[in-house]
Structures are given as C-alpha cells and as structure tokens.
Amino acid sequence: MSGWIDRHPRQVPTEVPELDLGALPPGRHHLAVALTSDGMGQPVRAPVIVVKGAAGSGPVVGVTAAVHGNELNGIPTIHRLMKTLDPANMKGAVLAVTVVNVPGYLRNERRFPDHTDLNRVMPGRDGGRESSLYAHRLTERVLGTLDVLVDLHTASFGLVNRLHVRADMRDPATARLARTLGTEIIVHHEGVEGTLRTSLADRGVRAVTVELGDPQSIDRDKARDARIGIRDCLEGLGMVPPDAQEARRGAIECARSHWLHTDAGGFLEVTARLGARVAEGEVVATLVDPWGGLLRTYRAPKAGVVVSRSTNPVASSGARILHLGLEGRPGA
Ligand SMILES: [Zn+2]
Incomplete structure (x- = not known):
C-alpha cells in the first residue's frame, strides 16, 4: 500500500520574543512567542495566529483556547475561524492563542505541571512560581493589547455541558458580546479571581468564557456554532463584512x-x-x-x-x- 499519505509543506512560524502588534504589517501571521524554557533548557513557545486588517484601525479581539491543557475544542474553532478572515477587508486585528497552557496540553492534563490551575493565577507574577511566571509572561508578551477576549473552554472530566457563555452581564458591552455569540445558554457570573477572563476584565477588556464540548476531544458541531458566533461578534464590532451564516439568537439567560x-x-x-x-x-x-x-x-x-x-x-x-x-x- 502506498500513496495514502499526502505530505504538505510545513508553514514554519516566526519565532518572536514578544508580540508587537503595532509593528506587524496587515496580513496573516503565524508566530511562536517565547515564554519560558523547560527542564531541558528548550524554549516553551505560545502558538499565536494574528490576522491584522488592512482596511483600517479597529478593536483587537483575542480568542484563546486550552488554558486548561486538556480542553481542546477551541483549537479547531480558532483554526477554522482564522481561515474565514480576509485581512484585505478587515479592520482591527484578531489575535488567537491556540494553546495557552502548552505544558498541560503536552501532558493531556488540565493543570499546569506544578499542579496549579493556570486559570486561577492570572495575570501571574514576575518572580513567582512556575505557573505564575508563565502566566505573567503570557500576559505581558501576548495579551497586553486586547480590547475583547473570548476564552474557549470545555467541560471537565466526567461532565458534559450545553454550549454556553459565562459573562458579567451587569456590564452592557460585555452582555452585548455574550448575546452575539449565539450560545444556547448565557450564565451571568461576575468571575473568579485569577481567571484569564477576570484578570483581563480588571484591565477594562470585555471578556467572556465559552464552554464548548468535552475534554480531550473535538465536537465539530459545537466548534462550528462557536466559530459562527465569534465571527458574528467581529461583524458586530464593524471589523468584518457580514457573511451568510448567522448564529442562533435568543439564548436562555440565567x-x-x-x-x-x-x-x-x-x-x-x-x-x-x-x-x-x-x-x-x-x-x-x-x-x-x-x-x-x-x-x-x-x-x-x-x-x-x-x-x-x-x-x-x-x-x-x-x-x-x-x-x-x-x-x-x-x-x-
Ligand atoms: Zn476550562
């Protein structure tokens, strides 16, 4: 048997010490941002995709996945979303981190290798322990320029979720963002200290969490619904022209x-x-x-x-x- 493997050329990402959005020309960029190094002295780099619009200035929207290292359904969501974006007719920028917790991802684990929940130590601390330093570098080197954040999660082991968004619905702009995402359910939640969402909301970023699917697996339907919802948010922010697909409206709000x-x-x-x-x-x-x-x-x-x-x-x-x-x- 031969010919059953198609080998495609690998697109090598650009290695950078930090993300400098202002210095990037309009277009699509695949970046590997150095954060820390492991016990072999090898760099741990965050995989980042940036699509920067050529049609004018606008908000910077962040989309993040796998802050819990085994919550993977956000990854194909981001891959497919970013492919739908055409820098030529886009304003502002979309900045996606496909794997936030790289060491946890490599171990198929929710937590960071120092047994800490990375989503409880954000924005981290310079001089802190392993997870805290990683969080600090991520915040400083990658996430510093966001206006909006959509943080993608899944259920944890032994649980299943409806596609839902968690957001501080007391803030009108955040509530509008949550409703545009087109999930089945919206749960009001002020946020927990140390999460990616809360740490950025404290800096004035409109930030929501989306729960889509189960750990360590891909759910194509939920990934598709989330992708359409995020795209609708970009339309609502005036960053991209409307497309044919519309997210569901009329979530159950809690x-x-x-x-x-x-x-x-x-x-x-x-x-x-x-x-x-x-x-x-x-x-x-x-x-x-x-x-x-x-x-x-x-x-x-x-x-x-x-x-x-x-x-x-x-x-x-x-x-x-x-x-x-x-x-x-x-x-x-
Ligand atoms: Zn999670």
Whole structure:
C-alpha cells in the first residue's frame, strides 16, 4: 500500500520574543512567542495566529483556547475561524492563542505541571512560581493589547455541558458580546479571581468564557456554532463584512447558577436531560449502592435549566450532579 499519505509543506512560524502588534504589517501571521524554557533548557513557545486588517484601525479581539491543557475544542474553532478572515477587508486585528497552557496540553492534563490551575493565577507574577511566571509572561508578551477576549473552554472530566457563555452581564458591552455569540445558554457570573477572563476584565477588556464540548476531544458541531458566533461578534464590532451564516439568537439567560452535589457516595444516575428546564421538586438524579439499593433521590431545589451534568456514575460524597441555571437577568 502506498500513496495514502499526502505530505504538505510545513508553514514554519516566526519565532518572536514578544508580540508587537503595532509593528506587524496587515496580513496573516503565524508566530511562536517565547515564554519560558523547560527542564531541558528548550524554549516553551505560545502558538499565536494574528490576522491584522488592512482596511483600517479597529478593536483587537483575542480568542484563546486550552488554558486548561486538556480542553481542546477551541483549537479547531480558532483554526477554522482564522481561515474565514480576509485581512484585505478587515479592520482591527484578531489575535488567537491556540494553546495557552502548552505544558498541560503536552501532558493531556488540565493543570499546569506544578499542579496549579493556570486559570486561577492570572495575570501571574514576575518572580513567582512556575505557573505564575508563565502566566505573567503570557500576559505581558501576548495579551497586553486586547480590547475583547473570548476564552474557549470545555467541560471537565466526567461532565458534559450545553454550549454556553459565562459573562458579567451587569456590564452592557460585555452582555452585548455574550448575546452575539449565539450560545444556547448565557450564565451571568461576575468571575473568579485569577481567571484569564477576570484578570483581563480588571484591565477594562470585555471578556467572556465559552464552554464548548468535552475534554480531550473535538465536537465539530459545537466548534462550528462557536466559530459562527465569534465571527458574528467581529461583524458586530464593524471589523468584518457580514457573511451568510448567522448564529442562533435568543439564548436562555440565567442570573445565577448553582452546582448540586451528592451528600453520600454510590452509583449516580442523573436523569435530568442536558439543556432541559426542570421544575422545582422534579427528580433529577438517583444514587444507589453497589447492590442496587436506593440511597438517595435528588430533586431540583428550584426551577431551572440544566447547564451541565455529570456523566460519571462513580460518585463519592460531594460529587457533582448538575449545574442548574436560574433564569433571569442580574439585578432584575
Ligand atoms: Zn476550562
């Protein structure tokens, strides 16, 4: 058997010590930005794609993926989004980091190799430990010029998510961005200290998080929906001309959300469907012992929508059952 492999020429990225957006000419740029070096003394570089418009100035929109190193569905989303952008008729720039947590990605792990969640130590600290220094360099060398950030995540192990966005909906510009992304659900969340989203929002960046798909896998439908939504945001910002594809409108908006956890261990079966609206008191899950004896019946404490749910039946006490969104707008 021969001829079954097509070998394509490799496009070698340009290695740079930092991203200088102002110095780049309009066009498409594949960059490898040096951040740190590993135990072999080899540089760890962030893969960055920049499309800079030739049609005038405009916002700088960042799209990031894999800050959790095993949350990969944002990567093909970015690849396909960037291919749809034509610098000739674009204003401003789109700056994408396809893999934020390079060391975690290489290990198929969510966390950074020093066992820290990189998405809790942003914007990092010069002179800090491994993850903190990496975060600091990333912030300083790559993310310094953003006006808007869309940070792409997936569910974590043992959970599935509806395509949803998390955003601080009290800020009108951020809320507009969240609604334009065309996800099924929007969950208002002020943000957690140390996340990429919050660290940039503190600097005045309009920043949202999108959850699309499952860890360590590709979900083409969700990647496509997210790509169309991000493209719609660029249209809404006046950066690119409208195209034929339109994201869904009319997301279910949640003013608050809660995780429900088990209070005992056993074999968990979540009966509430993902994305379903459940009524207060409706049975959402059961827990049985290894002989099938019923231990618990869990009911929705309030009416809500199932944003995420467990897929892992092996439940210790305190295991996650589901993430319940409570519909409404913050402050309303
Ligand atoms: Zn994540």
